């Protein structure tokens with residue numbers, strides 16, 4: 001495959017955009033080669049500006065559960081766009097989408113729309129602090145909740161510890177209220193509660209972690225987390241920006257019996273348009289402006305074109321819930337294929353699947369938390385990624401990302417990707 005036009009485009013972009021990209025994950029920093037610049041997508045395929053075709057397992061990092069250019073979503077967006085792109089005034093489509101979400105999620109009576117997952121989580125945290133009157137929050141090492149100040153906190157040395165900012169520009173005064181715990185380790189959460197002097201407003205978790213690779217939380221861990229929050233008067237927030245409508249129609253909440261106090265949504269909820277949302281009980285949401293004192297706002301929040309895309313996508317999913325069986329089967333077959341290809345050449349690999357989400361690590365032991373994930377063979381991943389890309393398979397360019405199946409991903413695409421994995425692993429394991 002030739003990448004000449006993408007290489008030139010990347011150089012040109014580099015001159016005027018930091019790193020040549022508008023989100024760092026796109027830069028191929030952890031793998032070999034330059035990022036293909038995309039011309040268009042169709043169904044399960046992506047096409048770059050050099051004319052290469054790829055089977056797309058990234059799907060804009062999750063949102064495109066119906067693949068590219070789904071005709072229903074496309075029609076809804078065009079129809080909405082013709083009426084005007086934005087009004088900054090209420091529209092009925094917001095209520096319609098809100099009703100669909102309230103209907104799906106037991107823990108949500110009311111929902112507020114925003115324009116990104118980052119904004120959804122940032123606002124949910126503010127609301128949790130406003131409701132409880134406490135400042136401290138607990139997050140898990142390796143969970144990503146967007147790039148807002150309080151949440152941009154990295155791993156300490158594994159033990160529960162007060163967070164240090166993981167980026168210059170984030171005041172330590174702010175992140176000192178963010179306590180770090182270890183995923184799937186309840187003792188580390190208890191330590192955070194013990195360390196917090198002023199009390200914990202909320203614990204935020206990806207109930208199916210997708211930002212350290214795919215690492216699901218154990219059911220017993222989530223149950224203990226629920227009990228710990230209740231015992232301490234802290235709110236439990238499920239960040240389902242990625243797992244919502246992906247792991248199942250109800251996200252992680254279709255899988256676990258544990259009920260959160262607040263939920264954040266994004267990605268699939270906008271079907272490729274910028275939408276995020278956060279929701280909770282009527283009581284909690286009543287603290288939000290203009291009903292209550294906790295301020296939150298947005299010029300483009302509930303944008304009618306974005307809402308139309310989300311509503312169409314959600315209604316399609318609801319009217320055909322069996323899609324998740326098919327998506328899950330394809331994800332399982334893909335991971336079994338990758339695993340067989342790795343076994344055939346003696347390369348260690350562990351895999352996991354949750355609905356349309358799949359993950360694999362070049363590792364010989366199960367991955368339960370971020371420290372485990374860090375032990376994966378990242379050099380092997382970089383070579384695998386390059387070999388797959390050269391064979392027309394577009395995987396996320398980091399070993400800490402989750403892969404996605406769309407309804408446009410065909411059995412033939414799965415077969416082709418498995419064949420590419422056999423060829424690539426045969427080559428790179430030598």
Ligand SMILES: *Cc1c(COP(=O)(O)O)cnc(C)c1O
Pocket residue numbers: 116117118119121144145146147206210211239240241242243266267276
């Ligand atoms: C992607 C993601 C976010 C951030 O969403 P953006 O739309 O990128 O701001 C937050 N939380 C989780 C779990 C995510 O996967």
